[in-house]
Amino acid sequence: xxxxxxxxxxxxxxxxxxxxxxxxxxxxxxxxxxxxxxxxxxxxxxxxxxxxxxxxxxxxxxxxxxxxxxxxxxxxxxxxxxxxxxxxxxxxxxxxxxxxxxxxxxxxxxxxxxxxxxxxxxxxxxxxxxxxxxxxxxxxxxxxxxxxxxxxxxxxxxxxxxxxxxxxxxxxxxxxxxxxxxxxxxxxxxxxxxxxxxxxxxxxxxxxxxxxxxxxxxxxxxxxxxxxxxxxxxxxxxxxxxxxxxxxxxxxxxxxxxxxxxxxxxxxxxxxxxxxxxxxxxxxxxxxxxxxxxxxxxxxxxxxxxxxxxxxxxxxxxxxxxxxxxxxxxxxxxxxxxxxxxxxxxxxxxxxxxxxxxxxxxxxxxxxxxxxxxxxxxxxxxxxxxxxxxxxxxxxxxxxxxxxxxxxxxxxxxxxxxxxxxxxxxxxxxxxxxxxxxxxxxxxxxxxxxxxxxxxxxxxxxxxxxx
Numbered sequence: 150x151x152x153x154x155x156x157x158x159x160x161x162x163x164x165x166x167x168x169x170x171x172x173x174x175x176x177x178x179x180x181x182x183x184x185x186x187x188x189x190x191x192x193x194x195x196x197x198x199x200x201x202x203x204x205x206x207x208x209x210x211x212x213x214x215x216x217x218x219x220x221x222x223x224x225x226x227x228x229x230x231x232x233x234x235x236x237x238x239x240x241x242x243x244x245x246x247x248x249x250x251x252x253x254x255x256x257x258x259x260x261x262x263x264x265x266x267x268x269x270x271x272x273x274x275x276x277x278x279x280x281x282x283x284x285x286x287x288x289x290x291x292x293x294x295x296x297x298x299x300x301x302x303x304x305x306x307x308x309x310x311x312x313x314x315x316x317x318x319x320x321x322x323x324x325x326x327x328x329x330x331x332x333x334x335x336x337x338x339x340x341x342x343x344x345x346x347x348x349x350x351x352x353x354x355x356x357x358x359x360x361x362x363x364x365x366x367x368x369x370x371x372x373x374x375x376x377x378x379x380x381x382x383x384x385x386x387x388x389x390x391x392x393x394x395x396x397x398x399x400x401x402x403x404x405x406x407x408x409x410x411x412x413x414x415x416x417x418x419x420x421x422x423x424x425x426x427x428x429x430x431x432x433x434x435x436x437x438x439x440x441x442x443x444x445x446x447x448x449x450x451x452x453x454x455x456x457x458x459x460x461x462x463x464x465x466x467x468x469x470x471x472x473x474x475x476x477x478x479x480x481x482x483x484x485x486x487x488x489x490x491x492x493x494x495x496x497x498x499x500x501x502x503x504x505x506x507x508x509x510x511x512x513x514x515x516x517x518x519x520x521x522x523x524x525x526x527x528x529x530x531x532x533x534x535x536x537x538x539x540x541x542x543x544x545x546x547x548x549x550x551x552x553x554x555x556x557x558x559x560x561x562x563x564x565x566x567x568x569x570x571x572x573x574x575x576x577x578x579x580x581x582x583x584x585x586x587x588x589x590x591x592x593x594x595x596x597x598x599x600x601x602x603x604x605x606x607x608x609x610x611x612x613x614x615x616x
Contacts, residue, residue, distance in 0.1 A: 155196035172205040194569055223253065251297045255308060260296045262325045268292060268337050285559040285572070287345045295336060299328050345555040346592040347525040347541055351479075376458050376471045387455040390471060395449050396433055401425060407452035416442040459498050474498050480545040482520040482579050483509045490519065490579035494547050520582070520589055527555060527592060529600050530577075530585040539590070539598065540575065551576055 168176040173190070177183050190201035199205060227250045234248050260266060269286045283289055304325070311323060327333065376390035383389060391409055399405060402421060408414040417436065424432050437447045458471030478500035481493045493509050510516055522528070526542045540552035543561060551574045553561060564570045577585065586603035593599060 155194075156200065158193075158197060172209075173201045174203045174205060178203060195567075196569075249302065249305070251300050251305070255300060255305065256293055256296050258308075258321075259300060259304075259325055260292065262323070263296070263327065264333060265292050265296070265336065268333070268340055285557065285564070287556050287558045288340050288343050291340055291343055292336070343556075344539065344592055344596045344598055346596065347527070347555060349523055349525040351523050374473065376456065376473070378460075378468060378471060379453060383455040385455070387457050388471070389453055390456050390458055391451050391453050393449045394452050396436060396447065397430075399433055401429065407454060409451040409453050413444055413447075413450060416444060459496075472498075477545060478523070480520075480522045480542070480550060481507070481509075481518060482522075482582060483507075483513070483516045484519050485513055486515050490583045492547075492550065492579045494545060520587065522589065527590050528552065528582075528587050529590045529598070530582070530587045531603075532585055537600070543574065549576060550578070 173186060174183075177186055187201065190198055193201075199208065202208075231248055231250050238248070266283065269283045269288060269292075308323060315322075329335075374392055376392050379389045379391055381389040399417075402418070402425070405414055405417050405421070408417065417433075420436050420439065420442075421429060421432055437445060439445070456473060459474050460468040461470050461472065462468050474496045476497040478495045478497045481495060483491050483493060485491060491509060493507060495505075495507075499505050510518075520528075522542050522545070524542055524544065528540050528542065530538050530540060532538065539555055541555040543551045543553050545551065553572070553574055557564075557572055561572070561574070564572045565574045577587070588601055588603050590601070591599040
């Protein structure tokens, strides 16, 4: 039930027949051949290697269970969509034959028989022409839409008839002709011209003129954990803060160094000395039940750590706790008087503080803001004087700014770490953005790119001459 590239490998026909519908370990795991098989399997890519492990079938069943639930949800949404359209157009509703839902398996079969799975770049990594579609490119939705558009009632009835008479084998023998000559080439041209747009959520934190309290955030202002201040700092100037953690969060003896109470720390060291792994975890769970120390029933302890936190003040201006600012609001790029581009990351908390001022602008009153970017904003760039490319802002911090083509989908962080995946993030610095002629662009509802060009337009409105 898995036709992906990851479940296929070159093998002998006789060996495949011997394996039948079992995992490799189930077929040969208890035979003298297994050591050689396992040694060869260890050289395979990760997406193939796990299928040779003893628990491969359990992993596959877990994944299949999720896929089945997802399929049921999709079917339910399709039925609701049909009912909704029937209420909008009652004269073309249930029983009229003008509204029907194309089954997902039918769409997959038509797309595969027409050879549309290789229209997207990197289709070999995503599955290939005869494999499942490349879901790592958002434009696969457009190909599905075209397939649904060419599936008519006649085709649906013919496939249903053959499936009922001859089963899956008969269904696979059905020939689906191209809707017109040059269909695949026309569709390839149309797909390559698609500009993928991502919905951004900027909130209204920076918009002037809103009534007080009526602005809206685009995320959490800070982490939930409250930290106390000790009044100390580390060598880098970070505050030494304190918080409570469960005893079960300690996994090794070195973790005990963070415990604030010296007597409690000494008792823990005495109780856990020489232990590690499972024995360490078992012993730390029993610490509160021992009677030889003064800390019976202790389940949570205070620990210290160096951390940059957001200070929270009371009405008298006294700092009484702090929060870690996990979320960043925007990535600003400024041009200094000497022409150098520098970045400034504005946290979600700072963006919502009345009267907040940019540190770069305060230090350089004549600095000019070039870009003000949020996650999912789109930039137009020209690498090394080449053609225009579009890239999406994926993530950013003070030290890192990552962009990727807008059409790339899936778990991008995992794909970037996967050596076999051709996808990789780009990490331009502010001055690299300047060399690339970077400018923010807008994409309207029909996919048109509104590009101001580089440098961004600075024209001022002309006033009518007096007289």
